[in-house]
Amino acid sequence: MATGKFYEGVGRRKSAIARVRLFSGGGGFTVNEKPAAEYFGLPSLVGQILSPLKATQNEERFTVSARVKGGGPVGQSDAVSLGLARALLAADATFKGALRKAGLLTRDPREKERKKPGLKRARKAKQYTKR
Numbered sequence: 005m006a007t008g009k010f011y012e013g014v015g016r017r018k019s020a021i022a023r024v025r026l027f028s029g030g031g032g033f034t035v036n037e038k039p040a041a042e043y044f045g046l047p048s049l050v051g052q053i054l055s056p057l058k059a060t061q062n063e064e065r066f067t068v069s070a071r072v073k074g075g076g077p078v079g080q081s082d083a084v085s086l087g088l089a090r091a092l093l094a095a096d097a098t099f100k101g102a103l104r105k106a107g108l109l110t111r112d113p114r115e116k117e118r119k120k121p122g123l124k125r126a127r128k129a130k131q132y133t134k135r
Contacts, residue, residue: 008027008028009027009028010026010027011025011026011091011092011094011095012024012091012094013087013088013089013091013092013093013094015082015083015084015085015086015087015088015089015090016083016086016111017079017082017086017111017112018075018079018082018115018116019075019079019115019116020073020074020075020076020079020080020083021072021073021074022070022071022072022083022084022086022087023070023071023072024068024069024084024088024091025068025069025070025091026066026067026068026088026091026092026094026095027066027067027069028065028067029065029067030064030066030067031063031066031067032067032068033053033054033067034068034069034070035053035070035071035072035084036070036071036072040054040070044077044080044081046077049077049078049081050081052081052082053070053081053084053088055106055108056085056088056089056092056103056106057088057092059102059108060092060099060102060103062092066092066095068088068091070084070087072084082112085108086108086109086111089103089108089109093109
């Protein structure tokens, strides 16, 4: 793991929370101390977490270390992406226009709706029988 000065950003999505640290130099990307491609597996999820670096043309300039917990793979990848975008913004404020244009600074507010008493799920009720 890289040491020294870093920039940090926190990202959230559904029930996943990611703390992303940005170190100068290198170009590596680790998630929970594993390479990002090994942790997420799917190329689409790896592309999702790398999108803030691609939007600002900084794939080789920074080494990224992320700690993520909660949620599933899609929520975790979105949380890492938001955390990385916020860390890039902390590193250099001139990235704001590119990140905003790519839609990477907006947190997705959708959360799972709670289950209500007397129902099977949040809104699913028993089927009505007339006879």
